[in-house]
Amino acid sequence: MTLSIAVAGKGGIGKTTLIGLLVRALRGRGVRPILAVDADPNANLAETLGVDEGRTLADIREEGSAPEGSPSSGIGRVRAVEDELQRAISEAEGFDLVTMGRPEGPRCYCAVNNLLRKSLDELAWNYAAVVIDNEAGLEHLSRRTTNDIDYLIAVLNPTRPSLRAARRIVDLSRELPVRIGCRAVLLNRVEPQGLPVEVERDLEALDAYRLPDVPEDPDLLRAGAVGRDVFTLPATGPALSAIDQVAEILATHTEPVH
Numbered sequence: 241m242t243l244s245i246a247v248a249g250k251g252g253i254g255k256t257t258l259i260g261l262l263v264r265a266l267r268g269r270g271v272r273p274i275l276a277v278d279a280d281p282n283a284n285l286a287e288t289l290g291v292d293e294g295r296t297l298a299d300i301r302e303e304g305s306a307p308e309g310s311p312s313s314g315i316g317r318v319r320a321v322e323d324e325l326q327r328a329i330s331e332a333e334g335f336d337l338v339t340m341g342r343p344e345g346p347r348c349y350c351a352v353n354n355l356l357r358k359s360l361d362e363l364a365w366n367y368a369a370v371v372i373d374n375e376a377g378l379e380h381l382s383r384r385t386t387n388d389i390d391y392l393i394a395v396l397n398p399t400r401p402s403l404r405a406a407r408r409i410v411d412l413s414r415e416l417p418v419r420i421g422c423r424a425v426l427l428n429r430v431e432p433q434g435l436p437v438e439v440e441r442d443l444e445a446l447d448a449y450r451l452p453d454v455p456e457d458p459d460l461l462r463a464g465a466v467g468r469d470v471f472t473l474p475a476t477g478p479a480l481s482a483i484d485q486v487a488e489i490l491a492t493h494t495e496p497v498h
């Protein structure tokens with residue numbers, strides 16, 4: 241069974257960083273191969289994972305898919321799109337990356353797009369885990385039709401606007417056309433002194449499973465500032481240690497269903 245994890249939250253909250261660390265932690269636990277999907281229009285997962293972005297699915301879509309001379313319909317077309325998707329995958333040790341790129345606009349070639357989504361969903365079954373970096377609007381997930389999500393993780397910081405955004409994500413997720421096994425929240429950048437009681441109270445009211453908090457980590461801040469990938473970070477760093485606990489919960493399904 242493929243473990244399917246979708247991470248969502250406001251820009252700048254730490255989604256991509258946490259996904260990078262999660263890929264590292266899951267891989268370290270023997271969950272491999274992993275497919276990382278960058279579904280955030282503000283894509284930066286490739287840099288965080290230290291791999292080439294390659295061609296995005298938006299590039300394939302904009303070019304109308306099929307290369308010169310390939311069939312324009314039927315099974316031949318399906319194969320052509322599958323081939324293009326294969327070529328868009330960046331491969332690394334124990335994980336692969338696919339970048340969605342720009343969202344579909346008015347020039348969307350819907351047939352190609354539907355084929356791409358279907359191929360991506362089918363491709364996912366070849367992996368031990370799929371981890372998806374989403375923007376807060378969950379646009380990518382709202383268009384999926386087949387695969388279930390085991391965990392939807394709303395990332396937030398201990399601030400009011402971020403709590404509101406997390407609530408919107410949790411609410412929105414209830415309207416998605418996919419089955420979600422567990423709705424979870426993950427607090428990132430928690431300071432050593434802990435959280436104000438108001439934030440603790442609001443978190444409880446979210447009615448979502450709370451994963452272990454991830455602390456503010458000076459190494460992460462530095463890595464982000466100079467564009468270094470997550471594999472260069474020390475294994476004993478506070479954020480990576482916390483994410484390893486998260487990875488253990490996700491990989492072994494030890495949380496209650498939400």
Ligand SMILES: Nc1ncnc2c1ncn2[C@@H]1O[C@H](COP(=O)(O)OP(=O)(O)O)[C@@H](O)[C@H]1O
Binds near residue numbers: 255
């Ligand atoms: N726990 C943390 N401690 C310190 N810095 C962090 C932490 N989490 C994220 N950051 C920094 O915050 C910045 C934004 O994170 P990013 O993962 O790109 O956010 P998002 O993908 O949600 O837009 C990055 O520079 C990253 O290094």
Ligand SMILES: [Mg+2]
Binds near residue numbers: 252257280284
């Ligand atoms: Mg990001």
